[in-house]
Amino acid sequence: MEIATVVKANGGCRRRLLRLKCSVKDYAWGTIGSDSLVYKVYTANCDDRIDSTTKRPYAELWMGTHESGPSYLEEDADGSSGVTLRSWINENPESLGDRVLEKWGCDLPFLFKVLSVARPLSIQAHPDKVLAKKMHKAHPNLYKDDNHKPEMALAYTQFEALCGFIPLQELKSVIRAIPEIEELVGSEETNQVFCISEHDEEKVKSAVRTIFTLLMSAGPDTTKQIVFKLKRRLHMESQERHLTEKERLVLKLEKQYPNDIGVISAFFFNYIKLNPGEALYLGANEPHAYLFGECIEVMATSDNVVRAGLTSKPLDIQSLCSMLTYKLGFPEILKGTRIRPYITRYLPPFEEFEVDICDLPSGASTVFPSVPGPSLLLVIHGEGRMSTDASADEVSVGDVLFVPADTEIQLKSSSDLKLYRAGVNNRFLYSL
DSSP: OOOOOEEEETTEEEEOOEEEEOEEEOOTTBEEGGGOHHHHHHHHHHTOOOOTTOOOEEOEEEESOOTTSOOEEGGGOSSTTSOBHHHHHHHOGGGGOHHHHHHHOSSOSEEEEEEEESSOOOEEEOOOHHHHHHHHHHOTTTSOOSOOOOEEEEESSOEEEEEEEOOHHHHHHHHHHOHHHHHHHOHHHHHHGGGSOTTOHHHHHHHHHHHHHHHHTOOHHHHHHHHHHHHHHHHHHTTTSOOOHHHHHHHHHHHHSTTOHHHHHGGGEEEEEEOTTOEEEEOTTOOEEEEEEEEEEEEESOOOOEEEESSSSOOOHHHHHHHOOOOBSOOOEEOOEEEETTEEEEOOSOTTOEEEEEEEOTTOEEEEOOOSSOEEEEEEEOEEEEEOSSOEEEEETTOEEEEOTTOOEEEEESSOEEEEEEEOOHHHHTOO
16 A cells, blocks of 8 residues: 555545554563464564464554554554654644644544453553643653543453442442451541442542552551451352452452452452443543453553552552542443444544444445544454545555545455544534
8 A cells, every 4th residue: 555645636635545564562461472362463464474372462552653652654664764653744744634733733642552451450540631741740761751641442352441439339338348448447437438428529539539548558568468368258258158240350360469459459449341342431540450351442642651559560559549530430331323334433522532443244335434633444354445535455454554634435345344443533523
């Protein structure tokens, strides 16, 4: 496929597509070798013949312009000497469209990823813009940029996560059922929860903030002792009753991260199980931890992560506990809206991004209408032919393409085809 450019023809502008080579991350929590969706997409994308028996974890495929994992133009995908998507956009700012260029400058406002999660990621949150600027200025080696990082995960397989604080009534039940929490933070603090109404939002947040901060701030010796007590009690009780789903999860976490305070803190979070095609979105300053499964993820262009448990990476417990919103309740699950035959849209409440899923049966056709902003396309399954007014080419698994603003795409499948499109949120592009 030819390099994307603006071509004058028949009195107008025609835009070609950019075929990209993308970066892969081998974080320890990733799925090993050929069992990983990231492995399958990455090997197809980079045309590398990687040994399928490799023991390397394939955790994330990054598609976009972030400097920690840049995408390269296909013709120049030979490492740092090649042309990055970001540098190409700098030379071709009209590819972003006027509204995007005015709002975010000469860069993609979103980062697109594939995740293959074999073991839990850290308990974490992402800062808002104000906090991100402060953190980046104070610790640029830890916080690589000054942007916020709202995000959305679309389940490709069943996908499990901890996300946000459980509702107040459930928290009261947890404190009654898990005596180790009271032992760790003190009865005076835990009793606060039983003296407040769910309608008094500020008192609820204050009480949860106090309890959660005390729990997360426990010293290593105390944590080790309490986690051991919890594990021993649950194993004993499992002989007499069925453990709850959350209790079984906590024992699983303890095996993977022994003596970690994140094991106990898991009781405070909603345990989410997404079915394929369902999506979960997260704003700034919301606690979460992805646990297992494979997903397509999109976020604002940032790599800022504040961690506080279930990891061997550096922790910043004080920052995490102080930054959280402490909103309680089950998160919204998006199931998508059919916007045209074969295409379903996921529209979170963030300006930077949205995602479309295209499931195209063999021999069928569809159109992605032109929009006044850029897009990235990922082919995850099957084969087909993609055309614009300036170019046409075959696409297949692993192909990643940059679509300039105001480009209509016609797609025809030669086998069952599954494709994901990330773009700027339509509510922003078409707002007055």
